[in-house]
Amino acid sequence: MRLIFLGPPGAGKGTQAQRVAANFGIPHISTGDILRQAVADRTPLGQQAKNYMDRGDLVPDDLILGLVRERLGADDATQGWILDGFPRNLHQAKFLDSLLTEIHQQCDRAVNFEVPDDEIVRRLLGRGRQDDSETTVRHRLDVYRAETAPVINFYRNQSGVVDIDGNRELDAVTQSLTAALGEE
């Protein structure tokens, strides 16, 4: 199973991705997690990415694309994966498209988690991550609308998108997600 999880920050993608990944025995690949680890480890990647992340801006594509290529080429990713937080703009989506062709893989489904803006702001402000201040949260939502939302249409025209109402209890969301994926 190869899945792409889309949706605004705070939509619950990460939590749901962890659950589904454990279920299918495939890796959960979160570019945000990889970047936060790089920042914590003070690697060159982390040092270059940190300011963008603190502001709520996207990290430049040239820092992201190589790491995704490397991660999808790892041994544990040959049988499937869930991408969470990537692709974040159309350029990344097109890159992924040609990368998958190159490595003879195909994305099965893109999943779009829908949550209203005020609920997202409420959740993110309650989460208390370093990039979760009110100004940054609003900026991340703006960036999402401008850059990431168009990616949903890219997949609507391609592998197809499953829309999931993310504005519910975690377990209810997992249930409809599992049901939707089971209909493959």
Ligand code: AMP
């Ligand atoms: P996330 O945990 O997915 O919300 O990501 C946290 C931050 O990492 C984002 O606000 C971006 O600064 C950066 N980031 C994560 N994934 C990407 C990506 N695919 N492209 C660019 N920046 C990213």
